[in-house]
Amino acid sequence: MAKKETVRPALLDEALAFGGPIVVFDHVDLAFDEKVILRQVSFTLQTGHTKIFLGASGAGKSTILRLALGLLKPDAGRIFVNGEQIDGLSEDALMRVRADLGMVFQEGALFDSLTVRENVGYKLAEELKWPADKVDARVKEVLGFIGLTEFIDRMPSDLSGGQRRRVAIARAMAAKPRILLYDEPTTGLDPITSLTVDEEIIKLRDLEEVSSVLVTHQLRDAFFVAEHAATRAGAEVKFDRAAEGKSDQAEFIMLKDGGILFEGNATELRAAARQDPYIGSFLS
């Protein structure tokens, strides 16, 4: 892997090494007019770990991703990304923070007028001003990683739903961000295609050491991502059940009415489902 484009001070790099607090929400409130979206939400995503947000539609899951990206500003509370407090930053200053973030939007949000090659290489060519041959090499590398090299010259409209999501993942990872945010990446996909998307998320986390925040209401996918690990076996990538310590690196957060109802690992979530009727009904 080539050196990362974004440079952090050495001290901060040390503080944000594996297990460090790479995304922090501290008592965040957000309301649109009279409607409360988030109420006193606090959590910490550690470097190399995964946070999985569950909750009913409208619970505020996607809003958390938009706040982390700086697309929305909180009414109260503090948000830190990569060691920088972002809630008060201007749009121009946020561009610097976003250099180290990638986001996979619901439905992919690929640019209609650009080919897969141009979509995936967008940030490298337009924002980082990489030379064309370097962009092309990186685009082919990430498309190879997600297994879509042969679709490089297709338009997004020529792709299936699952292929679009995977291209969106390729676009988000092309600039090698340290943090990836996934907004319902498997919603509306069939189980087999969902599994390929889940595997891409696991590969990025375990093989590329990307910290991730996953928003979903697909429990099957959430548990699969939390409880599986990817390892390289020569040219192949193997997916096995994660060891106990490894699966603890994926934490679930369940939102209800804008607040955090539950926070813990997969085993604790299953235990909570037996005691809390709401969590139980959600998991049943």
Next chain:
Amino acid sequence: MATKLETWAKDAVLEVQEYVKLLARFGRAAVTPPFYFRDIVEQFDSIGIGSLTVVLLAGLFTGMVLALNSGITLDQFGARSMVGRLISASMVKELGPVLTGLMVAGRVGSGIAAELGSMLVTDQIAALRALGTDPVRKLVVPRVLAGLIMMPMLSVLATGIGMVGGWIVTVLQFHVASTVYWSSVVQGLYMQDVWMGLIKPLFLGFTIVTIGCHVGLRTTGGTQGVGNSTKLAVVASSVAVIAVDFMVTKILIVLLY
């Protein structure tokens, strides 16, 4: 009733505030890097070359119908040789810029609102921001620059083709000699009229494109919202073309004549 009026007034003030904020962001983005040159060239092609056919056809038929109507009237006074004068004055000062403005409002204003609106409701604008791109620099600046520069050019072409249309009718219908028509056209032209014909489209182009961008970027409500934005962009920019035309004419008369 009072509450409805209050809500309407608040919404109107909010729209004006957001429009002014967009103009301020455009002003800053237009003079500071990064610039997206490829997008600027694409928009010159899309707004300028793409509007050429409709603008030329509108100009041609306007010149022809103007010649027909004014020819019949002037003929009653034995002044059919003055048709060229009337056409040049009307086309250069007023009809060329305004008709081009209305055509561009219909074609470009609606297109911009629909394109940006679709990008907004499908999260492509959010994706741009997530990838580190300021949507105003990438989407608004190229369109506004293209509108500013291509509108005067389109207006000049519409005016020119309108004069040609007038010439065809004057020669074929009223049997006026070509030389008489063209010398009448030149006699009817004053430098102030030419300036007015060049300055007005600058303002009209700016107005049409900024309204299209503003409406597109304020789209809400999915695909239905995109339809509403498209409709609103055409209506608002068409009315704005007439209103801005009046205001700019008033100012230019004071400054130039």
